[in-house]
Amino acid sequence: MDTPAAQLRPSRPNVLGSASTFSAALPFLALLVVGVAFPLFGGGYWGVIATRACVYWVLVSGLNLVVGFAGQIAIGWVALLTLGAYTTSVLTAGTVTPALPPYLALAIAAAVGAIFGLIIGLPALRLRTFYFAITTLGFATIVTQVALAWQSVTGGGVGVAGPIFPEPFSSQWGFYYFCFGLAAICTWMTANVAASRFGRALTAIRDAEVAAEASGIAKPALLGAVFMFSGAVAAVAGGLFAALQSYITPDAFTLDLSILFFIAILIGGRGSILGPLLGTILLTVLPEFAAPLVAWSTFLYAVLLLVIVLAIPGGIAEILDFKNRRPIESDRAIIPRPDLIERLLGAPPDAGALTLEQVALSFGGVHAIDGLDLEIRPGQVHGLIGPNGSGKTTTLNVISGYYAQQYGAVRLNGAALPVFARHRRAHMRIARTFQTPRIVGSASVLQNVMIGGTIDGEGTFVESLLSLPRHRRDEVMLRDTAMLALAAVGLERLAAVRADRLQHSELRFTEIARALMLRPAFLLLDEPAAGLSAEEIGRLGALLLAIARAGTGVLLVEHHADLIFDICHHVTVLNLGRMLAAGTPAEIRSHREVVNAYLGG
């Protein structure tokens, strides 16, 4: 028998080897070459168009993290373009302050943009989707109106001259290269974020918010950082836009422009960098080919948006995703490797016990849990069974902070767990899975599992932007651990496959792998055997026993009595929110009330 590591190694190059990294980078390199060589074959007017595409992409690249990755419907991002354009222009014009050099003005605009990005974005933490969309729309309207009214600064309807960048960027092609360079840097930075734990966390917030919370992802801090970055680059784009226009009035910043940015991302596809980049180029260039249609351009964008939403929600990125159209083997079995669990989980964590004391919670008049005592010990599998509505999942939700108990306490090693602090649970090494698997369908299986290890990364958001060493170390560590976790649950051959192509049973094991990334002291499983074949249930049992042997306390909510009696050290039976019986599997099996009420034999 090979060592586990030796067995894992051959599968890695196929999944993420240098060949696939290169082919992913190829379109970007091609665009880079075309961009650098553009002045050789482009005429004067096409230079303006190309520069405009670069300026738009600087904004769209940042907005892409907000819309495409975090899934926040920010429609009015033109507000930040306006803000950046006016800040840069007014500071360089010297009508209000002493005239500043354009680079300094651009840097100040970026700072202002970051602050306003945060202000516009933060309501997203509290508001539902449509509400947030409307507030950004309102903000865009307001900024334009202020620009009109604040004549002493902005020149009102008359406008203000844009900045002129000094040599070597003052000529048309000089300025083009300046914008192109910034666009390239933005592409690189956002691609870095996209491939980092932050990018994965954003997609988790978008598609599987409860899973993000259970993995310890702190939404406010992460979204805050993304909104600041997005605001800063949008304001920089504004400064460039003002220089390109050479004179700006509030009329230049219509909502149509905002819609263009937004639609470029959706045409490109959510969760992609290349797609929105192509979308931006397409939308900038398209009207030039159809001069009579210029007046209709926003109309056509809107039609395009409707078609995309209804027909191809995945956008260009999905059309270009050839890799995931290849068929995957149809008769594939999940063969977990319990022997890898010890290496994955490391030394048994010393966490004491997880206890519930007299916990009670009612919804309206219904007592969901009514004075429940429970003790989950490290290294043991604790079964929680009972008929539907007996409070099993509610118990799990109290432990993981989704519900606050009205009475009693949940303690970890004697210390009470704070109520409602969901994402803090991961830091206490309490992991969980869900009754319906919560997965990011458009991400690969490997990326989904890596989400589980988010809190173990050490690099900051800025380090990821710039791909500094700590970020790269985090990524290597997370990837290796995730591959090990996938091998342990028996899914490593599917690592590179889009998660939404998996079968239901495979999603269950993916969730377990993601939970194991936390090296949990306690693992809470909500009906992990539901929808599994008898054979798979047997393998699941062996896997869970191995996890318990490594020192983890397992709470198993389940309907499959066989699984419960096979692997549990201790079983609690619930009925109507109260404990009906507790003891070893043998005791429960012979408990008369339980047999009568529940086991039905």
Add this chain to the structure above:
Amino acid sequence: MVESIVSTGLAIGCIYALIGITYNVMFSASRVFSFTAGTLGMLGGVLGSLFIARMGMPAAVGFFLALAGGAVLGIVTEIVAVRPVLRSLDQHLYVLSTLALALIIQQFTAIEWSTEPQPFPRLFAIARGGFDQQFWLPMLACAAVIVGLELLYRHTLIGRAFLAIAEDTYAARALGLPERSLRMTSYALAGVIGALAGFAGGEMLLAFFANAPLLTFYGFVPVALGGMGNNRGAVVAGLLLGLFQQTANFLVGGIFASVAVFTVFIIVLLARPEGLAGAALQRRV
């Protein structure tokens, strides 16, 4: 001065409240907010001006045709932008599809009608002055809609079916209610109300394509503050919004009044995301 603030404020407030009710009627039938709410208001004004001023129809005919246009747009919204995405509500695609439809109509209006505000005809040949028709028409429309909806919901079978759908779609479907046609009827009704708002407020707002985004925003404020689906809340919040906006208009000037409205809107929403009169929803895990 105070008189002018109050009459303008209440009239504008009634238009906002009507757009808010438009949002609510669509929301009750489908759990979806539609960006076309403000577009309907804009269209009411543009169609009124088109039929009466440009094509010279009698005011009453123009009125009914404008409302019919609103109803058609409501039904189109349901078929094109809402029904296809209802199955995946959690992906919030409706935000995008209704936005797209709203933009399509808005742009079409801008190109085919005019990019400049066009005058709206005076409906009654009464001399201007005092408490003018441009003020009392929106108020009358608002009152008529509130009374009409109240009668519909309380005293007709179809109105009760609407309520049932709004309360629990699955249960209503299980009872054998024709959910789809009720939803379409609701959208047609919402279209009529939205167009009525724009028609009644035509003289104040003019027939202008850019009214669409403004009404979409200001019409949503009463919904957000009054609690979603709550028509009474929308009327109260709409009237307050109108008065507040006009007062701020007078005190600090037109454009900073918008800033004031926006600031208050954001602060209230952040403090109470469920609205001043709403209750928090429990999230399902």
